[in-house]
Amino acid sequence: MGVLIVCESSFGNTRHVAEAIGAGLAKKGHHFELYPVEKAPREIPDDVTLLLVGTPTHNMAMTTAETRARAVAEGAPSSPSIGIHEWIDQVTPKRTLLVRTFDTRTTGRFLPSAARDATRALKSNGFHGAKTGESFQVDPRTSALADGELQRAHEWGMSLADLDAVME
Ligand SMILES: Cc1cc2nc3c(=O)[nH]c(=O)nc-3n(C[C@H](O)[C@H](O)[C@H](O)COP(=O)(O)O)c2cc1C
Numbered sequence: 001m002g003v004l005i006v007c008e009s010s011f012g013n014t015r016h017v018a019e020a021i022g023a024g025l026a027k028k029g030h031h032f033e034l035y036p037v038e039k040a041p042r043e044i045p046d047d048v049t050l051l052l053v054g055t056p057t058h059n060m061a062m063t064t065a066e067t068r069a070r071a072v073a074e075g076a077p078s079s080p081s082i083g084i085h086e087w088i089d090q091v092t093p094k095r096t097l098l099v100r101t102f103d104t105r106t107t108g109r110f111l112p113s114a115a116r117d118a119t120r121a122l123k124s125n126g127f128h129g130a131k132t133g134e135s136f137q138v139d140p141r142t143s144a145l146a147d148g149e150l151q152r153a154h155e156w157g158m159s160l161a162d163l164d165a166v167m168e
Pocket of ligand 1: 008009010011012013014015056057058059060061067068070071074104105106107108138
């Protein structure tokens with residue numbers, strides 16, 4: 001299975017999660033490529049059988065230019081010139097491609113998250129195989145991932161490898 005991971009990150013947490021997910025997939029023998037959102041392809045290569053889309057949660061949804069600027073004002077080293085929402089608007093949809101979204105956030109699991117918002121946008125742009133995956137917790141006091149979350153991301157990556165069976 002070829003896996004394409006597209007991720008957005010300002011403080012670095014979503015990128016670390018994406019890398020841990022990729023490492024989990026690699027442990028199960030799957031090849032993955034990870035792109036930061038501004039460099040991600042607008043045409044999904046034909047050998048990609050699973051697309052993973054990761055984004056920080058800003059205002060209970062995907063980021064906007066304004067919230068990305070706020071992240072920088074709050075100490076993020078930099079922010080990408082486009083966010084996942086803009087990429088979803090630009091990428092050519094693949095109706096049957098398996099897609100899972102994930103996010104990072106500081107709030108609890110019952111509030112709306114960016115992964116859910118990204119799934120909605122992907123589906124309405126023609127990715128009918130999109131489903132919401134996992135949220136990973138960032139500690140609001142330190143702006144770093146909470147204990148155990150990288151391990152959980154690694155395990156989720158390994159579990160995604162089993163989707164192979166679903167596809168065959
Ligand atoms: C402008 C802004 C708005 C945010 N809004 C939310 C929010 O609504 N819910 C939440 O759980 N976290 C919120 N956060 C915290 C982010 O989710 C957190 O900074 C992010 O997960 C870090 O990811 P990154 O390190 O990949 O940039 C917000 C952060 C910023 C900068």
